[in-house]
Amino acid sequence: MKKIILSLLLLITPLAWAEDASQIMEEAHLANYYAADDAKAHVSMQIINSDGATREREFTILRRDVEDGGDQWFYVFFKKPSDVRGMSFLVNKHPHADDDRWLFIPAIKMIKRIAASDARSAFVGSDYTYEDISGRHPSSDSAEMMTEESIHERNTWKIKNTPKTPEKDYSYRYTWVDQQTKLILKEVYFDAANTEVRIFTNDEMKEVNGHWVGIAGTMKNIELNHTTKVRFSKVELNLGIPENIFSERSLKSAPRKWVR
Amino acid sequence: MGTLMRLFFLGTILWLLSMPAYAVDLEYNGYLLSSNSNRINANTLTTGEKYNWLVAQQQLHLEIMAATDTTNLIAKIELINDSIDGTQRIDIRELYGEYLGESVEFRLGRQILTWGVADRLFINDVFSKDWTAFFAGQPLEYMKTASDMAKISYFSNDWDIELVLQPTMQYDQTPASNRYVVFGSNMPVQKPANRLGNGEVATRLHTAIGTTDVALYGFKGFWHQPDKGMQAGNIIFPRLNNVGLTIQDSIWGGVLSFETGYYQSADDKDGKDPFIANSQYRYLVSYERDVMTDVTVALQAYGELMHNHQDYLKAAQAAFNAGFGPKPQSKHRKIGTLNIRALWMNQTLTTSLFAMAVATGGRMVNPDVNYTINDNFSINAGGHIFWGGSDSWMLGMMKNNDNLYVNSKWSF
Numbered sequence: 327m328k329k330i331i332l333s334l335l336l337l338i339t340p341l342a343w344a345e346d347a348s349q350i351m352e353e354a355h356l357a358n359y360y361a362a363d364d365a366k367a368h369v370s371m372q373i374i375n376s377d378g379a380t381r382e383r384e385f386t387i388l389r390r391d392v393e394d395g396g397d398q399w400f401y402v403f404f405k406k407p408s409d410v411r412g413m414s415f416l417v418n419k420h421p422h423a424d425d426d427r428w429l430f431i432p433a434i435k436m437i438k439r440i441a442a443s444d445a446r447s448a449f450v451g452s453d454y455t456y457e458d459i460s461g462r463h464p465s466s467d468s469a470e471m472m473t474e475e476s477i478h479e480r481n482t483w484k485i486k487n488t489p490k491t492p493e494k495d496y497s498y499r500y501t502w503v504d505q506q507t508k509l510i511l512k513e514v515y516f517d518a519a520n521t522e523v524r525i526f527t528n529d530e531m532k533e534v535n536g537h538w539v540g541i542a543g544t545m546k547n548i549e550l551n552h553t554t555k556v557r558f559s560k561v562e563l564n565l566g567i568p569e570n571i572f573s574e575r576s577l578k579s580a581p582r583k584w585v586r
Numbered sequence: 587m588g589t590l591m592r593l594f595f596l597g598t599i600l601w602l603l604s605m606p607a608y609a610v611d612l613e614y615n616g617y618l619l620s621s622n623s624n625r626i627n628a629n630t631l632t633t634g635e636k637y638n639w640l641v642a643q644q645q646l647h648l649e650i651m652a653a654t655d656t657t658n659l660i661a662k663i664e665l666i667n668d669s670i671d672g673t674q675r676i677d678i679r680e681l682y683g684e685y686l687g688e689s690v691e692f693r694l695g696r697q698i699l700t701w702g703v704a705d706r707l708f709i710n711d712v713f714s715k716d717w718t719a720f721f722a723g724q725p726l727e728y729m730k731t732a733s734d735m736a737k738i739s740y741f742s743n744d745w746d747i748e749l750v751l752q753p754t755m756q757y758d759q760t761p762a763s764n765r766y767v768v769f770g771s772n773m774p775v776q777k778p779a780n781r782l783g784n785g786e787v788a789t790r791l792h793t794a795i796g797t798t799d800v801a802l803y804g805f806k807g808f809w810h811q812p813d814k815g816m817q818a819g820n821i822i823f824p825r826l827n828n829v830g831l832t833i834q835d836s837i838w839g840g841v842l843s844f845e846t847g848y849y850q851s852a853d854d855k856d857g858k859d860p861f862i863a864n865s866q867y868r869y870l871v872s873y874e875r876d877v878m879t880d881v882t883v884a885l886q887a888y889g890e891l892m893h894n895h896q897d898y899l900k901a902a903q904a905a906f907n908a909g910f911g912p913k914p915q916s917k918h919r920k921i922g923t924l925n926i927r928a929l930w931m932n933q934t935l936t937t938s939l940f941a942m943a944v945a946t947g948g949r950m951v952n953p954d955v956n957y958t959i960n961d962n963f964s965i966n967a968g969g970h971i972f973w974g975g976s977d978s979w980m981l982g983m984m985k986n987n988d989n990l991y992v993n994s995k996w997s998f
Contacts (some may be wrong), residue, residue: 411615439841441874443840447876447879451934454933561795570743574799582653
């Protein structure tokens with residue numbers, strides 16, 4: 327009898343873990359991309375090429391959630407470098423459809439609506455993709471629990487995520503989710519030959535208004551030996567950013583109160 | 587200096603004096619730009635000179651912004667050295683003050699505005715252009731020139747409206763015969779007199795229906811192109827009214843746009859006057875999408891449908907036969923454009939190919955490469971090749987002005 331129970335347990339366990347892995351990725355998605363109802367941060371980005379030459383980007387990002395796990399609005403106002411200063415970018419993210427995106431070009435005061443079918447293209451020439459910035463919906467992947475590991479003395483789940491529709495720049499990735507905060511601490515992308523192609527690490531996190539947020543991260547493209555470091559400062563949550571901030575008006579004249 | 591500018595300066599001084607110093611944020615930045623474009627056709631200019639430079643200039647562009655929570659003062663000033671004729675000048679590219687209220691904004695001064703959804707073709711964008719800069723390959727923003735205007739905007743939660751008042755009209759800069767090999771561009775130009783009633787009014791009402799951007803436009807002013815009117819051997823700018831519409835949305839992974847406008851030539855409503863352009867419908871349909879990562883393709887189909895073409899044709903054909911005018915345009919002038927743009931090397935290198943074709947023959951291709959060496963320094967090179975047709979539209983006139991250009995920019 328014991329044997330039967332044991333073998334049943336053995337059969338059931340992988341199923342339970344599979345469910346857990348998807349569940350954990352759902353929770354990680356909410357913790358990483360939907361903390362509180364809105365957010366504001368000042369972002370500085372260093373893009374470092376294989377020769378060590380560095381390009382910098384500085385922008386303020388505002389986020390407002392329409393629904394947890396669902397649609398979101400993003401507004402980005404660029405401050406550096408000089409040739410993109412004053413540019414602004416508005417995104418209405420739809421997790422299950424193409425996003426709506428608008429770009430404002432200050433030199434000619436023009437709003438340009440831009441095509442958004444390629445979520446894997448690079449965000450402002452960095453090693454982060456648009457999807458890395460706004461969040462890949464967990465339903466796009468099948469998640470499989472691998473093991474539990476410790477990263478910097480924090481307990482994590484290591485989960486294998488395989489895109490349900492193949493992506494051109496990687497085949498699968500391992501995601502390490504912090505058990506306490508549900509933040510992603512590390513992510514390694516592999517190609518079909520099981521070679522590492524890209525590595526994300528969460529370098530620092532902080533508690534803001536009861537929510538844990540990553541405030542420093544590194545994305546490294548191994549093949550190109552190209553790295554982007556990101557640091558968030560002045561992170562604020564639940565500010566009550568009005569809905570009308572995410573509009574054509576803000577593209578044309580930055581809402582100074584919110585982007586300062 | 588116009589009355590508007592004088593009022594503007596006075597207002598600015600009062601504004602600065604009324605502000606406690608700590609409440610004002612001051613920012614400045616700018617760039618040094620060198621623009622060079624060389625005509626590669628062998629033709630001699632109609633002036634007899636053999637210049638081959640379309641542009642050879644160095645400019646220092648300075649931007650200063652003083653801002654409080656509800657007011658902005660912006661100055662963009664350029665010091666320009668023209669190496670072709672050895673002259674220097676100061677150009678006030680933009681200079682305006684603005685008040686940003688809860689739901690109302692006022693902007694007064696010299697400013698640039700861009701309306702509509704088209705790329706390098708214009709229907710509801712009734713503001714002045716610089717085609718000279720465009721054809722010489724200067725950075726694309728120089729295709730738009732500023733105008734002295736007052737702009738009032740009102741924003742509700744569901745829609746917003748802009749109303750633009752220009753006390754004087756400002757016509758487009760078109761390739762002139764001192765630099766370009768062009769036909770008939772040395773006729774004297776007569777601008778509408780500076781008086782009340784000769785101003786221009788433009789308005790744009792914008793809303794979003796779901797994810798679709800919809801805008802309605804209205805304009806009462808003048809034609810801005812020099813080929814729209816002639817009187818006693820002078821180029822004149824007849825009156826023009828326009829009502830228009832744009833619709834834009836994301837669809838099939840790309841962006842689909844539609845634009846239309848009815849250009850009523852108010853000084854020749856029935857199209858009988860052979861020296862004044864006829865009324866016309868303009869329309870544009872365009873589609874843009876990524877075909878692979880960092881490669882975007884955009885297609886535009888544009889048309890102008892002329893009213894009372896028969897009367898126009900009779901007069902224009904007679905002028906053409908007598909050697910006075912360009913070949914008459916067809917009733918339905920159709921223009922297509924293709925733009926392929928690709929980003930390389932972590933988006934530091936941009937290559938693009940812009941091609942434009944008029945159905946009756948005029949063609950242009952503009953390959954362009956832009957390399958951002960670092961955050962401060964970028965270099966841009968390309969060319970314009972024209973061929974086919976002698977349509978009265980600009981492409982036909984440009985066929986002896988093939989050029990290669992190099993621009994370099996250092997930003998600070």
